[in-house]
Amino acid sequence: MTARGVWSVDPRTGERREEVAAEATAQDVDAAVRAAHAARGSLADRAVRAAFLRTAAASLAGAEASLVEAADAETALGRIRLTGELARTCHQLRAFADLVDEGSFLDVIIDRPDDTAVPPVPDLRRYRVPLGVVAVYAASNFPFAFSVPGGDTASALAAGCPVVVKAHPDHPATSERVAAVLRGAAAAHGLPEGVIGLLHGFDAGVELVRHPLVAAAGFTGSVRGGRALFDAAAARPAPIPFHGELGSLNPVLVTRAAAGERAEEIGAGLAASMTLGTGQFCVKPGLVLVPDGASGDGLVAALAGQVSRAAPGVMLDRRMSDAFVAGVAERAALPGVGVPVPAEADAERRVSPGFLTVPAARLTAAGPHDLLLEECFGPVTVVARYRGEDEADAVLSRLPGNLTATVHLSAGEAAGEGAAADVLARLTRIAGRVLVDGWPTGVAVALAQHHGGPYPASTSTSTSVGGTALERWTRPVAYQTTPPALLPPELRDGNPLGLPRRVDGRWER
Template identity: 50%
Template structure:
C-alpha cells in the first residue's frame, strides 16, 4: 500500500511519507465512533459547543508559526497569505460560536394550542436539529479555511454534528497537524472524544461517503470529483445531502463608460483578482466582457501589459499544473481564440506556470472557451451592444458575476443585472469577486455547476446544511429541548406567529 506523501510544489519533490491510506475497516471504525458520539454531542448545551469552537480557534492561533511554515512547504502559498487565511480560519470558528450563542439558526417556533379556522389546534413546537455524522472533504486551494479546521467543519460542529474529514492529498501533513490541534481542543473542552475524525486516501473518501452512518457530505473541489461523490451517494440504500462547491467562471462585465472613466483602476484590480493566489480561487473572474472601441482597446491594452509583467506562479499540485497546460493547449487550438499576453517565464522545476490572457470576439463564442481554468488566466470577450446578450446566454452558472459601470448608467445596469441574476449567487458592483467575507449576510453558492444546492458554504446560514426540522406535538415539558420550553427566553423565537427577541435584544 503506497503511503500518502507530502510534496513540495515549488520543487516538485516528495518531502515525507505522512500516513498510510486509511483501510476500509478503519474508516468503518472511525465513522462508528462518530455515530456513537452524535447523540452525546447533539445533547450538549449550546454554550458548550460555542466554547469548543472558541477553544479550537485558540489552539490554532497558538500553533500559528508551525501551521504557516508547514502549509507553505506543502502548498507553495506565500506565508503572508497563509497567515491571513489562518486568521480567517480562527475568526470563522469564533464567528460560528457567536451564531450558536445567538440561537436564531434553530428557527425555534411555537404554536400554542387553541381554536383555529381548521378546528382545535394542538401544541406544536418546531426547531432545527442536527443530522448526525458529517463527512467533510478538504479543499486544495484553501488548506486551512476550507480544509480540516475550515468552514464546513466548524459549521457542521456548530450545528451539533460530529465531523469526519477526508484529508486532501495536496497537504496531508498539514491536515494531520490541524487534526491533532482539533483533538487537543476536544480534550480541553470536554466534548465527546469522537467529535472529530480523519481519513487519508482516495478509497477512504469513497468508503466514507458510502458508509450508512454518514448523514451529509460537504465538498469543495472539481466538478468531476463532486459528480463522482454524488454517484456514490445515489448508490447508497439511503441517499443523503451532498453540498458541493464545484465549478465557477465568475463573469465580469465592463461598460463603455466605465472603461472610459477608470481604465487603469479596473485593469489593476482585475489583474490582481485574476492572479492572486496563483488564480486558484473559486471566485476568480475567468471571463471578462470588454466593449469594442477605443475605450475598450485602452483597457485591454493596460490589462495586457500588466499580465506580461506578472511573475510565474506555483500551482498547488501536479494535477492542477497539468490541467492548466492542457486547457491552454486546447484553447490555443481554437481558431477564434487569440493569445493576448503571457506573463514571465515559469521555472522548469516544480509546478510553476505563466499567467495568460486570451481574447475572443462575442460573435464567435461557441461555449468551448468558457471553461473554468484553475490558475492565473482569463478570457477577454470583446462585445458590441448588440452582441452581448447572446454571449451572456452561453455562460454557465457561477458563484458570482460582476458589473463595472458608472452612476449615470442605471438603465444599462438594471438590464445587465436582470440577465446575470439567474446565473449567480452573488452580484457585485464596481468591486471584484475574490475575497469572501465571513458574515451574517454572506452567500457563497450559485446554481449548478457552481454548487448543487440553495445553501451557502460561507456565512452564518452555512449551518443550515447540517440541520433538519423536527416538530414536537403535545410533548411533555421534560422531553422538549431547552429552547422550546415556555420559560426559555435567550434566543429569538416565533410564538403564535409573532417574532419574539430575547429580553436583552432591542427590537
C-alpha cells in the first residue's frame, strides 16, 4: 500500500478543508492490530470495562460542542441532528456499561453431575468469553452512533474486546477527534491506547479483515462493500464472524381499510420518514404498497403535498449525490413509472426529495422493473399501487431480506379483524423488525431491539443495536469435571461474583 493524505471535505462546497492523516500502510495495520491484541488482558476486569465506558460517555458529552461542529463541517447533517446523535451514542455506552455490571451476557449455565440421567451428565459449567480483536467499519451516515464510538465499538469493548476502527472517508477529522476522546477515557482507567485503534484508507480496510489476529468484524454500509469484506473474512485460512449491515428496502404495506380510514395521516407520516436526514437512513421506507382507487389516491395526494414542500438538503458527499440523481433517473425512465414529485439536484449541490409510482403488477415477476426493488440511497421512495391483496402478496414474496417491514392497519384490523395476523406473518419472513402503524426511521437503543434481518439486510442473525449486540463478540466455552480451584470465578460454587446463572435448569439470581 502507498500512503496518501486523508483530507476532510466540506460536502456543502466540495472543497478540501484540511489534511487529517495519512492512509494506513500494511505496516500501520499490523501495528494497530498487534497493539489491540496486546491490550486484551487490560479489559478482563468487568468493573474496569464498565467504568471506562461510562467515562467515555461523559467525555464525549463534555466535548459535545467541538465534536458536533467538526461532524457538521464534514457531513452537513446539521447541529440539531448531530447533537441528538451524540446523545444517543453516549446513551449506548452507558447502557452497555450497565449490562457489563449486571453480567447476564455471560450466560452462565451450570449442570451438576447426575449419574441417573441417560446418558449420565458430568459436571458441566458454561459461560461466554471474548473473541479477541474486533475490526469495526464505520458508516458514512452516522458519524457518531455507527462510527468510531458507535454501537459496534461500544458492544465490543463491553464484551472485553479491543477494537480497531476503519474510519469512513466522509468524516476523518471527526473520527480522529472522537478516537482521541476515547483514548483519553481509556487512559483515565489505566488502559493502554491500543484498546482503540484507528485506521484510514480503502486498502487498510481490506488488510484489516485479513489480519490473522483479528477475531471478528462489524460493518455498516453498502451491499457491494460489505459483501466484498464478508467474502474476504470467509476466505481467510481461519474464517472469522463478519457481522455486516448492508442494504434494505424497508417495505411498507398500507391496507385498503387503513388507506380509507386515514389516508392523509399516513401520507404525511411517510413523507416525514422518507425525507428524514435527506433520506440517508438505512431504515428509510423505499417501497410502499398502496391500494389502487380513491383511498390510495388520497394517500398519494397527501404524500405529494408534503414532499413537494420539503426543503432540499445536502447529501454526505458528491459521489452519493451523483448516484442518487442517476438512480432516480434510471428508475423514472422505466415503462409505466410516474413521477408525481421529481427528485432533483440543484446548482448548489442540494437534492430535493421526490417519489415514483408504478402499478404493482409490474413488480410481480422478474424484469427490468426489478430495479425498483433495490435500495436507492437518498430522499426518494417508490409507491406501488396494488389492485388486490394477492397482487400485494406477490410483490412481498419477491423481496429480499430487510431490516424492517411495516404495515398500516385500520382500527378494526388492529383489533384482530380480517387477515392482519397473516400479513404480520408474511412480513416476519422478510424482516428483522416488524412495525404496525408506525415508521421505521428511528431505532431505539433498547434491550429488546433488533437491527438486522435476512440477507442482504445483514450477513448474520445478530443485531447491531441494543443490548444483545454484545453477543456478537463472545463465544461459549464449557468446562467439564474441572477442579473448583481451577474454575473461572464466574463458574464457581457459591456464585462469588453475584451473577445471574442457571443452575440445574433453574435461574439463580
